Amino acid sequence: MAWTEHTPVFELFDATLAETAPNLIGLWITNPSPSEAAVAFALDSEAAVEAPLWRANFPDDLGKATALLSNSEARLVGSQNELGTVLDRINLLIPPTDSGVKAGLTFDVSEGQGLAPLEQELLTSLAALQNRGQPECFGLGEEMVRAFEPFHSFAEGLRGITANDARIETQIQGRTIAQTVVSFTGDVNSVWKEGVNAAQVALHQRTLALALGSRNTVFQTFSMAVQAALKLSVLLALPHGVILALPATWKFIHQRLRQSSAGRDQ
Numbered sequence: 001m002a003w004t005e006h007t008p009v010f011e012l013f014d015a016t017l018a019e020t021a022p023n024l025i026g027l028w029i030t031n032p033s034p035s036e037a038a039v040a041f042a043l044d045s046e047a048a049v050e051a052p053l054w055r056a057n058f059p060d061d062l063g064k065a066t067a068l069l070s071n072s073e074a075r076l077v078g079s080q081n082e083l084g085t086v087l088d089r090i091n092l093l094i095p096p097t098d099s100g101v102k103a104g105l106t107f108d109v110s111e112g113q114g115l116a117p118l119e120q121e122l123l124t125s126l127a128a129l130q131n132r133g134q135p136e137c138f139g140l141g142e143e144m145v146r147a148f149e150p151f152h153s154f155a156e157g158l159r160g161i162t163a164n165d166a167r168i169e170t171q172i173q174g175r176t177i178a179q180t181v182v183s184f185t186g187d188v189n190s191v192w193k194e195g196v197n198a199a200q201v202a203l204h205q206r207t208l209a210l211a212l213g214s215r216n217t218v219f220q221t222f223s224m225a226v227q228a229a230l231k232l233s234v235l236l237a238l239p240h241g242v243i244l245a246l247p248a249t250w251k252f253i254h255q256r257l258r259q260s261s262a263g264r265d266q
Helices: 015-018 046-049 062-091 117-131 142-162 198-235 241-265
Strands: 009-011 029-030 053-058 166-172 175-182 187-191
Touching: 009 015, 015 142, 053 062, 053 198, 062 198, 062 241, 117 198, 117 241, 142 166, 142 198, 175 198, 187 198, 187 241
Parallel strands: 009 029, 053 166
Antiparallel strands: 009 053, 166 175, 175 187
16 A cells, blocks of 8 residues: 555554454554455465564655654553553542442442543443342343453454464555564564665564554553453452453543543644
């Protein structure tokens, strides 16, 4: 794809994540699969088919390409910093152990008045779970199943990009100049288009670091959602409270990252 001002610079090709996370950590546009022409340059046919593809497509203006990459690196650092605040925010929603509040019995969303909108929305979601009482069949009624589906799809997509090789590709004006496959065990194999210069090599190396850092951040998002659900499960007098709280905590974190990314755009 030739580069224009409207061309997505950073794309991740993964069918599952394309359905549930169209904009991954505010940085990578997710798509089901690249075009056939786009996979012509590959380490081998197996890598082209099996490995999730992280692609950066830059303009041929090196200054503009570097600026786009620097901005994306700052976005990644911002997302990582935002993740670092999640558990502190969650802790503010949990009554102190000496407050006399018993799990689930005095759960009152009105106590969350004055909180930021996302925290209030999270409490409201948990209250809705509590108010349904003890659902049938492993705690999942039809409405809960629908609420759980986006998180389940995200987890499946996460498994796909963390349990498989990663293919990272750098393009300039839609022409691939370098591609690296990082195996699940950490082996690295790169190929370069003949005639690449030092600046283009540096561009690909930074793109590689950005993609791997993004993959780690996505995994941290999942891990943080689990930790937050563990903490908030004390507010639910329900069996399997951790599992039931997971979709709400994942949504909360996802919205926090999106909000943080939007703030950097302003």
